[in-house]
Amino acid sequence: MREETKDELQGITLLGNHNTSYQFDYDPAVLEVFHNQHIENDYWVKFNCPEFTSLCPKTGQPDFATLYISYIPEINMVESKSLKLYLFSFRNHGAFHEDVVNIIMKDLVKLLQPRYIEVWGKFLPRGGISIDPYCNYGKPGTKYEKLAWVRIEQHDLYNMDKVDNR
Incomplete structure (x- = not known):
């Protein structure tokens, strides 16, 4: 392993840790990052999370979802564990579906x-009835801000991301 990579991984504490503590209440502090090794490239990082659960804030009943998180990194990347x-x-955590996706996006924008x-x-x-909220963010003043608008305009128009979870 090159020396730079060792230094870059110093902040990663959860990966490989066999004494993982699972928090049952919303906790953005658990998120960790590492440096993008290919900052000169535009590329997608996609996470498909088919076992996401949260609670309805009114009834307390569980809500189940598949979450799709896709991003084009700049300097930081989120560590998957x-x-x-x-x-x-x-x-x-009690939150409406629309709130959940926006909270997650805002936490990741702040972090990454x-x-x-x-x-x-x-x-x-x-x-x-099913609810499928979608939100996005493009770095202001860049081509990515325009990409965000295009993706909103065309969201679900061509069934770009076919989902078979129901």
Whole structure:
């Protein structure tokens, strides 16, 4: 392993830790980052999270979803185990579906300062209706800000991201 990589991984504490503590309440502090090794490139990082759960803030009933998180990194990237623990921390968190995807996106924007990010929740039906909120962010003043608008305009128009979770 090159010396730079060792230094860059100093802040990663959860990966490889066998004494993982699972937080049952919303906790963005669990998120960890590492440096993008290919900052000169534009590329997508996609996470598909088919076992996401949160609670309805009114009834306390569980809501189940597949979350899709896609981003184009700038300097920082989210470490995947910390992302899993962060998403797990919603398990007992009461929030409407629309709030959940926006909270996750805003936490990741604050942490990563990505070029572009989008979060899409495909929630399972409850009471005969499903809710699929989508939100995104493009770095202001850049081509990624324009990309965010294009993705909003064309969201779900061509079924770009086919989902078979229900």
